[in-house]
Amino acid sequence: MLGVAxxxxxxxxxxxxxxxxEMLLHRNGRGVVPTDAGRMLEKYAKTIVSTSTEAESAIKxxxxxxxxxxxxxLPPMIGATLTVPVVESFKKAxxxxxxxxxxxxxxxxxxxxxxxxxxxxxxxxVARHTFYKAEPLVEEDLYLAAANQMQLPFTGEIxxxxxxxxxxxxxxxxxxxxxxxxxxxxxxxxxxxxITLEVDGLSALLRLVEHGHAATIMSSGLARRYRQEGRxxxxxxxxxxxxxxxxxxxxxxxxxxxxxxxxxxxVRTEVKALSPANGWRPIK
Numbered sequence: 001m002l003g004v005a006x007x008x009x010x011x012x013x014x015x016x017x018x019x020x021x022e023m024l025l026h027r028n029g030r031g032v033v034p035t036d037a038g039r040m041l042e043k044y045a046k047t048i049v050s051t052s053t054e055a056e057s058a059i060k061x062x063x064x065x066x067x068x069x070x071x072x073x074l075p076p077m078i079g080a081t082l083t084v085p086v087v088e089s090f091k092k093a094x095x096x097x098x099x100x101x102x103x104x105x106x107x108x109x110x111x112x113x114x115x116x117x118x119x120x121x122x123x124x125x126v127a128r129h130t131f132y133k134a135e136p137l138v139e140e141d142l143y144l145a146a147a148n149q150m151q152l153p154f155t156g157e158i159x160x161x162x163x164x165x166x167x168x169x170x171x172x173x174x175x176x177x178x179x180x181x182x183x184x185x186x187x188x189x190x191x192x193x194x195i196t197l198e199v200d201g202l203s204a205l206l207r208l209v210e211h212g213h214a215a216t217i218m219s220s221g222l223a224r225r226y227r228q229e230g231r232x233x234x235x236x237x238x239x240x241x242x243x244x245x246x247x248x249x250x251x252x253x254x255x256x257x258x259x260x261x262x263x264x265x266x267v268r269t270e271v272k273a274l275s276p277a278n279g280w281r282p283i284k
Contacts, residue, residue: 069098070259072267073109073121075177076202078246081221081278082122085270090263097259105200107175109249116253119260122267124177126247135248137271138280142181142242143223144235146215152233160239165191168214173200181244182217189240217242221278245283246271 017024024038034042074082083101090099102112106123113121114131126134144159144167146152154163165186171193172179186193196214199205209216210231217237218226226232248267250260275282 068257068259069100070120070257070263071100071102071118072263073102073104073112073118073123075106075109075123076103077178077219077222078122079103080225081219081274082267082270085274086267089266089270093262093266094259099263105172105175106177106180110175113249113251114253116251118251119254120251120263120267121249123247123249124181124244126177126249131253132249132251136245136283137248137268138246138275139243139283140220140246140278140280142178142217142237142244143220144215144237145209145218145223145226145232146234147210147212148230148233150212150215150233152215157235158238159235160237161189161191162239164237166194168194168196170197170199170205170208170214170216171195172202172205173198178217178219178244181242185242219244219278220280221274224278246280 013024020037020041022037023035024041025032026035072086079101083103087099087101090097102109102118104112106126109118109121109123110126110129110132112118114129121132122137123134126132128134144164146167152159153166159167171182174180182193197208199208205216208214218234223232223234227234248264248271250256250264254260271280272282274280
């Protein structure tokens with residue numbers, strides 16, 4: 001009945017009796033009956049088998065209907081474009097999973113990846129690191145944006161480096177992925193940005209720009225949206241262009257679960273779907 005040969009079963013029981021120092025079975029002419037110790041062991045054994053079966057069932061159910069929490073981090077300018085489609089796709093696929101969004105500048109997101117506070121993140125131009133894996137997804141052009149009423153020191157529909165260096169700018173504080181791109185761009189071409197104000201918060205920064213205090217530099221997706229809504233004048237930066245890479249990063253300090261991997265796939269899919277409308281170019 002147990003699928004074990006009688007001699008082997010007898011030896012195993014004898015070994016267990018020696019280990020416990022108690023007789024488990026009383027042998028008589030009609031067979032065997034459990035002793036008090038044997039009945040006690042049987043009680044605990046049934047509990048162990050039942051718990052093991054429940055554990056196996058619960059673990060297998062994770063693949064069918066996973067539960068728990070997964071945390072996604074993204075910078076505000078990218079979040080303005082990606083948050084809604086990513087959340088909608090994820091909740092449709094995993095209605096029982098709690099998706100927590102953390103919106104912050106890239107410097108903070110990188111720190112939280114390394115300290116295991118995030119599972120997945122989208123960031124600008126991230127370097128390799130032992131605490132997270134980074135995968136470049138798309139490249140985008142950055143734009144100069146200013147209030148419709150602001151007088152700018154150039155004419156035309158594009159802005160080059162020679163003109164950009166004279167434009168007063170409001171930029172995010174460091175650490176910030178976009179700010180790093182801007183600083184590196186000016187340093188490569190022998191100049192410094194004309195920063196009149198640093199703001200640690202996207203909503204405040206955009207309000208100040210819309211009120212004409214200075215211009216700013218923003219992602220292509222956000223710039224296109226503001227231009228379509230007629231809220232700002234925006235200009236492609238050329239001669240040379242200012243570009244950035246959007247990267248998908250996953251923490252190596254948190255378990256890589258099926259849900260974490262699925263969230264990463266959803267981010268890739270949504271970025272690909274949104275690329276034409278946002279001027280994102282795949283990185284090969």
